Amino acid sequence: MTFAIDSAVTASGDCFKGQIAPGWDIQGNANGGYLMALGARAMAAASRPHPVTVTAHFLSPGKVGEVTVEPHIIKTGKGFTTVRASMSGPQRQILELLGSFSELESVDGAVLVDAQPPELPAPEDCPRVVPDERGFPPPMMGRVDMRLHPEDANFARGRPSGRPLVRGWIRLLDDEPMDAFSLMLIADAFPPTVFNANLPVNWVPTLEMTTQIRGIPEPGWLRCKFSTRFISGGVLEEDGEVWDASGRIVALSRQLALMPRG
Numbered sequence: 001m002t003f004a005i006d007s008a009v010t011a012s013g014d015c016f017k018g019q020i021a022p023g024w025d026i027q028g029n030a031n032g033g034y035l036m037a038l039g040a041r042a043m044a045a046a047s048r049p050h051p052v053t054v055t056a057h058f059l060s061p062g063k064v065g066e067v068t069v070e071p072h073i074i075k076t077g078k079g080f081t082t083v084r085a086s087m088s089g090p091q092r093q094i095l096e097l098l099g100s101f102s103e104l105e106s107v108d109g110a111v112l113v114d115a116q117p118p119e120l121p122a123p124e125d126c127p128r129v130v131p132d133e134r135g136f137p138p139p140m141m142g143r144v145d146m147r148l149h150p151e152d153a154n155f156a157r158g159r160p161s162g163r164p165l166v167r168g169w170i171r172l173l174d175d176e177p178m179d180a181f182s183l184m185l186i187a188d189a190f191p192p193t194v195f196n197a198n199l200p201v202n203w204v205p206t207l208e209m210t211t212q213i214r215g216i217p218e219p220g221w222l223r224c225k226f227s228t229r230f231i232s233g234g235v236l237e238e239d240g241e242v243w244d245a246s247g248r249i250v251a252l253s254r255q256l257a258l259m260p261r262g
Contacts, residue, residue: 002176003143003185007034009042015070016042020089022064026138030062032206032255033188034140037181039087039097042069047081047101050180054099055210062087062094104180104216117243118225123147123169129191137191144189146170155195164193164228164236169221178217178244186222187211187240187253193228194236194260202260207235209255220245234259 006021018041024034035058040051071085080100087095120126126147131137137156149167154160170186172178178186188211192204223243228236240253 007038015068018067020062020064024140031140033185035062037184039069043071043083043085046071047083050104052100052102053212057096057208058206060092117223118167127153160196164197166190166193166226171221180213183251184211193226193238200260204260205258207256211253215250217244217250218246
């Protein structure tokens with residue numbers, strides 16, 4: 001199955017139905033970016049085709065099975081539509097989402113980018129993340145082709161770099177085309193930055209995540225960088241940059257997560 005199929009939704013009256021597909025999980029809980037993409041597809045179908053910014057508050061884990069997404073239009077303007085949505089499983093609510101949607105192909109204006117894509121060795125010189133029978137790395141990392149910067153990959157061998165930083169290449173399997181929704185998955189696909197900060201390598205539950213989509217990526221590898229500056233009060237932030245094959249910034253993200261459970 002492809003990401004597009006596994007994150008598809010269909011209209012059902014005033015709401016949308018979808019399926020949390022197997023294989024997109026961490027310890028049995030669906031990846032947050034995957035859940036956001038599934039919810040955002042329903043929000044886009046109810047408004048405009050492309051998410052520009054989507055914020056999700058995570059209320060309970062998403063398990064394999066049917067979900068219902070109920071979008072509500074808050075405001076429709078000339079260029080953007082604001083949408084609120086709730087995603088629920090059979091027993092409880094999973095996500096609460098708020099986003100702005102537009103037509104990315106028609107967005108134009110001045111460009112100022114005061115940053116550069118992260119410096120990375122060639123993909124073939126970066127170790128690929130491959131799940132094993134122990135469940136680490138988690139199954140969802142086998143649903144993408146992810147290559148970590150060699151300096152950032154040694155946490156898996158008990159040798160973290162000491163810096164809460166993770167860089168690498170990523171693409172969907174079998175050259176599946178990237179769209180705005182797959183960027184929401186990518187923004188939450190990499191190992192948590194704190195795995196390189198001499199903290200326990202364990203589940204890092206996300207409380208809230210915002211992903212901004214700045215453009216539809218060109219075909220090819222995406223170049224990514226995720227970093228953390230503040231670990232305090234039992235939580236941490238993780239800031240992400242996603243650059244396409246042409247060197248253009250196509251997504252930015254920030255999430256607030258709980259400290260790893262020891």
